[in-house]
Amino acid sequence: MKNDIQQEITQTIIDMMETAGTGWAKEWAAIDAPHNIASGKNYSGINTLVLSSSTVRGGYASNIWGTYKQWADKGAQVKKGEKATGGIFYKTLLIKDKETDEKKKIPMLREFKLFNADQVDGYDIPARIEREEIERISAVDKYIKATGAKIGHGGDSAFFSPFDDRIQMPNADTFTSAETYYGTLLHELTHWTGHKARLDRLTHARFGSDNYAKEELVAELGAAFQCQSLSITSEPMENHAKYLNGWIKVLKADKKAIFKAAALAQRAVTFIETFSDESELSQSA
Secondary structure, three states: OOOOOOHHHHHHHHHHHHHHHHHHHHHHOOOOEEEEEOOOOOOOHHHHHHHHHHHHHHHOOOOEOOOHHHHOOOEEEEEEEOOOEEEEEOOOOEEOOOOOOOOOEEEEOOOOOOOEEHEEEOOOOOOOOOOOOHHHHHHHHHHHHOOOOOOEEOOOOOOEEEOOEEEEEHHHHOOOOOOHHHHHHHHHHHHHHHHOOOOOOOOOOOOOHHHHHHHOOOOHHHHHHHHHHHOOOOOOOOHHHHHHHHHHHHHOOOHHHHHHHHHHHHHHHHHHHHHHHHHHHHHHH
C-alpha cells in the first residue's frame, strides 16, 4: 500500500476532534447511515465513521456510496476530477507458523475507492423519508427496552455500574431534548455491553488513563452509530470535554486505536441489535 491509510484516517479524526471539540461526532451521526449502491447494505465500523464524515465535509445530499464499477453498473458515470474516499476492507487471516506449527492471527487491511452519489452523473438520489419525532422516539424506546437492561433514574450523572449491572440516568426532563436523553442512554448502553456477562470488554481502568479513554471512545462511537441508524440527533454530553484530550492523546500515540475502537463499538451495536431482532421474531411467531 503506497499511502498509510491508517495514519491518514487517524489524522482526519484528530483534526475533527481538535476543530469541533465535543461536537466532533454530532454532525456525521445526524445523517443517514452510509450504504452501498449495489447491495443496499449499510457500511459498518470504521467505514461508517469515514464515509459519514466525508459526506459532511463534502456537503453531499446523501450517504450513498459505490465503487467506480458499481456506479457504472447502475448506468451512472463518476464526474471528471472527482476525488474518491478510501473505504477499508479488514480481515483477520489465520496463518500457521512454520517453526511452531501454531496458528497466528494476521490482520489484513485493504483500501478500496468509493464515490458518493453526488459525485456521479446519471443517478437520481431518492427522496429522504422523514419520520416524525414522536415516531423516532417511540422506536428508540422500544429498541432500548428490548435489551432488558436495568435502568434507574435520579441524580445528575449518567453512568453504568458494572458492580450492580445497572445504568443510572438523570431524569429525562433534565435534558435539553428527548433525543439528547436517548443519545446519552445509548452511550451508557454501549458501556453495558462490556459487562463480563455479555461482551466482557470492561477493565477496572482509573479515570484519566488510556484504557479509560479507549472505553469512552468505544461508547462515544457506539452511541453515534446507533443515533445514526435510529435517526435521532443528540447533543454532546457535558462531561465529554473531560474525555476529549484523552481521546486525542490515544489516537496520536496509536494509529490503529480508532480502528480498534470502531470495531469494538460496531460489535457492541450488533450485540444490542440482536435483542430487537429476537423480539420481532417472537412477536411474529
